[in-house]
Amino acid sequence: MKGSILAVIAAAAIAVIGGAVFFMNGNMNDDTPATEVDETSRDTVIEIDTGESTDQGVSNADNNTSTDYTFTVTYVSGTEGAYQITNGTGGYTVTFSNISADSEYSIAGVLNGNIVIEAGDFDFDFDLNGVTITSTAEVPICITSGENVSITAKKNTTNYVYDKRSAVSEEDISASIYSDCDLKLKGNGKLVVVSDSNNGIHSKDDLTVKNLTLYVTCVDNCLKGNDSVEITSGTITLNATSGDGIKTSNSELGSKGVQRGSVTINSDDGDTSLTIRAYCDGIDSAFDVLVEETQGYSVYIDIMAGIDATNTESYVTSGPGGMPGGAPGWGGQPGGGSWGQGGPDSTGNNNKASYSCKGIKANNSIGISSGTVIIDAYDDTLHANNDETIESGVTPTGNITISGGKVTLNSKDDGIHADGTLTISGGFLKVNGSYEALEGAYIVISGGEISLISTDDGVNATSRGLKLSGGYLYVYAGGDGLDCNGSSISFEGTDVIIISTSGGNSSIDADYSYSYSGGSVLAICPSGMTQEVTGSSAFRSYGSQQSFGSLSKGTVVTATVNGTAMLAVKMPASLSNCLAVYIGSSSATISSGSSSLTLNDDGAYVRA
Helix, strand or coil: CCCCECCCCCCEEEEEECCEEEEEECCCCCCCCCCECCCCCCCCECCCCCCCCCCCCCCCCCCCCCCCCCEEEEEEECCCCCEEEEEECCEEEEEECCCCCCEEEEEEEEEEEEEEEECCCCCEEEEEEEEEEEECCCCCEEEEECCCEEEEECCCCEEEEEECCCCCCHHHCCEEEEECCCEEEECCCEEEEEECCCEEEEECCEEEEECCEEEEEECCCCEEECCEEEECCEEEEEEECCCCCEECCCCCECCCCCECCEEEECCCCCCEEEEEEECCCCEEECCEEEECCCCCCCEEEEEEECCCCCCCCCCCCCCCCCCCCCCCCCCCCCCCHHHCECCCCCCCCCCCECCCCCCEEECCEEEECCCEEEEEECCCCEEECCCCCCCCCCCCCCEEEECCCEEEEEECCCCEEEEEEEEEEEEEEEEEECCCCEEEEEEEEEEEEEEEEECCCCEEEEEEEEEECCCEEEEEECCCCEEECCCCEEEECCEEEEEECCCCCCCEECCCCEEEEECCEEEEEEHHHCHHHHCCHHHHHHEEEEEEEEECCCCEEEEEECCEEEEEEECCCCEEEEEEEEECCCCCEEEEECCCCCCCCCCEEECC
């Protein structure tokens, strides 16, 4: 039998505005515009044309016309006739079973009910050819077995999966699309998954997304692959109203020694665009998170974490505050008590929430080598744990590495937090708002262009030291500019500009211990703590200083050596009774006033 019955496909339109999904009834035709993206903002407006609706019956193989079914199941290849349709209280159930070869089937139309796929030891391709599946009683699409199963949204089609069930437990399968085996989502069409009370898409093993235009709105996790999640191309929009955007949970070694638990986002199969709006973590990985542009294509990631997923505005960066020494509660406060913010933690930060709402979190490491990454988070934007409780084949590191790309971060807590080593060797990094901008046990900056704003420390190396050997670093901090606890700072080639606004902190705090062998450093702070800068033996050989009664906002402070400007900075705020120091020459001259130098976006000048 080639198919069942095709009947009326209800035309519908969906708009995704600022990460929220809204549904509008109405007829559409081929004149409706396709995807439209507003390039001037982070909000995406999408209008999807489902095509002209039809009102006709289709005869089955026995030439019996029926209107009982409003969908068509079509055999494509493999085991023919390997499905049955049953009618229950929750609607129709289409079950694919007794598969004896790799098989492919497609579905179109309107199904009030659910799909079950029992593919055994064979591959199974399930094509969505313009279908709406709505379930009120069962998992809308449930894959119980199969070697590899793929769900393909066919080109020029829009497909909807609605989970209308009440909330169910994980044991009862709370996902709208669930698979007990590896699951691939692909196709040049569009797939929209909406769950009123449960999860979005969940694979017990690996979950892969390729080429697809995918929208998921759900209460808990949007995409979950217990063993891994990999996105290699496509346009993906995820809205988790009380959970995570992407999640993995299993960090064990596989039977062939392959490490499980990672989230990988690359462009192996084309351009990749990922937008996440999550009430909790944007990405929560049981092991690694890897971001990389590959094959000459682009990767674009835009995450807001710790927000109401239906709100188009970032609570992190809107509102008053946003500058060191300004109003408390960086960037305004989230709306309402449902946010559940906690009190001050052991470091004195009172901005943290009582639950995890980080941008990207990994229990081992995070690596960004290329691409564009934009994150607003109520908690840390990038966070790597040295989590020794995970069941892994290697000792977890807690490392974060940024070697390229363009990364822009805003946080109410740490911009970047690494339990292990934080390494920045290339790319462009801007932390436009944070409690502490960079924090790690050991921090190495060997390249790249870095701009940091924080209400407390700009860079905090917690135990094993801070090494600055290349690139450019700008720090505007309400606490210490550079803070190194229990070890030393090594200046080996990075050009550094620091403004610290707090009289109880220092631009450079290294317990009187830092060394100099290269680069230029211009540091400005109130004079009460400047012994942390000038007390080092390195300063006597390579340092110069100049006291200022006051420095007004907009004044340019310039350090020159033998008449050549080495570093300069326009003051972002007014300071009184402050000291400017230059590390790089004991004969430097430090002056204030106007300047004809060309300044960058930080208001800084660095000699080429």
